[in-house]
Amino acid sequence: MEQWKVNLAVLWCGQFLVLAGMTMIIPFLSLYLQQDLGLTDEHEIATWAGVIFAGNFVTSFLFQPLWGKLADRYGRKVMLLRSGFGMAIVITLMGFATSPLHLLLLRMLNGTISGFSPASISLISATTPKDRVGFAMGTLQSGSIAGTILGPFIGGLMADAFGFRPIFYITGALLFSASLLALLTVKEPFDRKEAARAPQVSVLQGLRELNHVPQINALLAVTFLIQFAMLAPMPLIPLYVQELHGSTENLAFLAGFVGSVTGLSNMIASPLLGRLSDRIGPHRILGVALVGAGLMFIPQALVGSVWQLLISRFLLGIFLGGLIPTVNALIRLHTPDGMEARAYSFNTSMLALGNMSGPIIGGLLSGWTGIEGVFYLSAFLLLLNALWVRRSLYDRKRQSVVGGK
Structure with a gap:
């Protein structure tokens, strides 16, 4: 298989797992706050649920440009692996949260270190033949959408089968596996010396x-x-x-x-x-x-x-x-x-x-x-x-x- 197709297949899986992991928490977040983290007031649960869910996007909005700058200097694959392995660890730690504040801080940290999607898109755009870029981008997008759609569904099924906390452990393990697969199979022709000579x-x-x-x-x-x-x-x-x-x-x-x-x-x-x-x-x-x-x-x-x-x-x-x-x-x-x-x-x-x-x-x-x-x-x-x-x-x-x- 051509290398660009290998990159696309592996990063499609990564996109699916990242987006599924981000949205898997939606169906049971309020129940997690109530049953595992001890909240009882309905208004308080709703408030915390909204803040916790939004926290990931707030820090992601703020920090994505920084990771993009570093990717142009050190390579997209490095940033992709940084994000993948980092999110695997943080999402696993969410299963050990003992208060809503812990969960909020971890969601914000997850948004801070995120960047798997833009690094994947940038890497695919750089390694795909020009006459196949549209197809590659569309395929990669389908992985993101599939993860977004199926994430809540999978999360609801897993919550019924295993409880709330194991979902974080399973998601973290899957993200770690996807990142490890990317480490071993994804290749990027990136010249760090040439990038370092570019004006910073x-x-x-x-x-x-x-x-x-x-x-x-x-x-x-x-x-x-x-x-x-x-x-x-x-x-x-x-x-x-x-x-x-x-x-x-x-x-x-x-x-x-x-x-x-x-x-x-x-x-x-x-x-x-x-x-x-x-x-x-x-x-x-x-x-x-x-x-x-x-x-x-x-x-x-x-x-x-x-x-x-x-x-x-x-x-x-x-x-x-x-x-x-x-x-x-x-x-x-x-x-x-x-x-x-x-x-x-x-x-x-x-x-x-x-x-x-x-x-x-x-x-x-x-x-x-x-x-x-x-x-x-x-x-x-x-x-x-x-x-x-x-x-x-x-x-x-x-x-x-x-x-x-």
């Missing part, structure tokens, strides 16, 4: 340099808006499903199905659209996917039944499947040489910012407009971003072609 700039200076590339700004905005638009209505979906369903029968199943069906279609569409982008260009896929995703939010505000909502969200996932892979491919295309890992780390920071702000702003807005207003806001922002992308990517590309002639 601070994280802020690196951000300023990337900000001078208008295409990068537009692509970072796409990443933020994808996560914001996806997560803004998510906390409200169960209540919306209850309103549409009209009863409590099978409510939990339907709410979970509605929440996961977008990820399912996303996982299926990502490799296919990634392969198509290799043929017709990622710029075209990104434009169509942005407009399509924006439009698919509108019928969600107008549906009259759960099944109509399911269909709308399934179609939304298809268009979303064309966003992340093409964004990653275009970031590689427009990033100055030697700053690829840093660009991907800033992209991951924007993803974490969307994860944090989406549910908060969506919840606040729904108080005035209902969940329908959140759907309309998501549609408006994605369509507005499509115009920005057209101006930054399409128009400038056309101007460069005309200027070249």
